[in-house]
Amino acid sequence: MLVRLAVIAAALLASTGTAFAADAKRLGRYGEWESLTYTEGNAKVCYIATTAAKVTGGEKGKNSTFLIVTHRPGSKSNDEVSINATYTFKKDSSVELQVGALKHSLFTKGExxxxxxxxxxxAxxxxLQRGKEAILHASPAKGSDVAATFxxxxxxxxxxxxxxxxNIKR
Incomplete structure (x- = not known):
C-alpha cells in the first residue's frame, strides 16, 4: 500500500515538475484509489489517483499511466480530470477515456x-461514479498504441x- 502511494506521488512529481507529491498527506485508500492533499503556496489542494491495473502497448518500461481528479478550491478549480503518464503522448493527439459505452476525449500535452x-x-x-472500469486509449510518441485499464x-x-x-459541496 505504501509502495503504491509512493509510486503515485513519484509519478505526479515527475510529470508536473513540482514538489507537491513529496509533501502529499494521505487521506485514505478506497478500493483501488488513494485520496491525498498537499499545500500549493498557501492554498490546499486535494486529489484522488489510481494507477492503471493493466497496460498494453507503449514503449517497453515506459507505459505506467495514472488517472487523477484534482480540487484546487483556492483557484476555484474543482473536479479536474487528468491523465499522467510515464511516456509522452504523440503530438497533437487526443486520448479516449471509455467507461462502459460512453467515450470522452481528452487533449494531450507532453505526458x-x-x-x-x-x-x-x-460529465x-x-x-466514473457509475462505472466498474475506465479504459484509456492513447498514442504515445514512441511505441505502439496504449490501452490502460483503471x-x-x-x-x-x-x-x-x-x-x-x-470543503467541496456536491
Whole structure:
C-alpha cells in the first residue's frame, strides 16, 4: 500500500515538475484509489489517483499511466480530470477515456491529458461514479498504441474524501 502511494506521488512529481507529491498527506485508500492533499503556496489542494491495473502497448518500461481528479478550491478549480503518464503522448493527439459505452476525449500535452473544460470534467466524473472500469486509449510518441485499464472500485468514496478535505459541496 505504501509502495503504491509512493509510486503515485513519484509519478505526479515527475510529470508536473513540482514538489507537491513529496509533501502529499494521505487521506485514505478506497478500493483501488488513494485520496491525498498537499499545500500549493498557501492554498490546499486535494486529489484522488489510481494507477492503471493493466497496460498494453507503449514503449517497453515506459507505459505506467495514472488517472487523477484534482480540487484546487483556492483557484476555484474543482473536479479536474487528468491523465499522467510515464511516456509522452504523440503530438497533437487526443486520448479516449471509455467507461462502459460512453467515450470522452481528452487533449494531450507532453505526458499529460485533460478534458477540454469543466463541463466535460463533471460529465467524466459522473460516468466514473457509475462505472466498474475506465479504459484509456492513447498514442504515445514512441511505441505502439496504449490501452490502460483503471478499476473504479472505491472511486466515489475517494472522491468524497477529497471533497470533504477541500470543503467541496456536491
Amino acid at each position: 499529460r491529458a485533460w478534458a477540454a473544460d469543466p463541463k466535460t470534467d463533471k 467524466i466524473i459522473a460516468t 478499476p473504479l472500485s472505491g472511486f466515489s468514496d475517494a472522491l468524497a474524501s477529497a471533497d470533504k478535505a477541500c
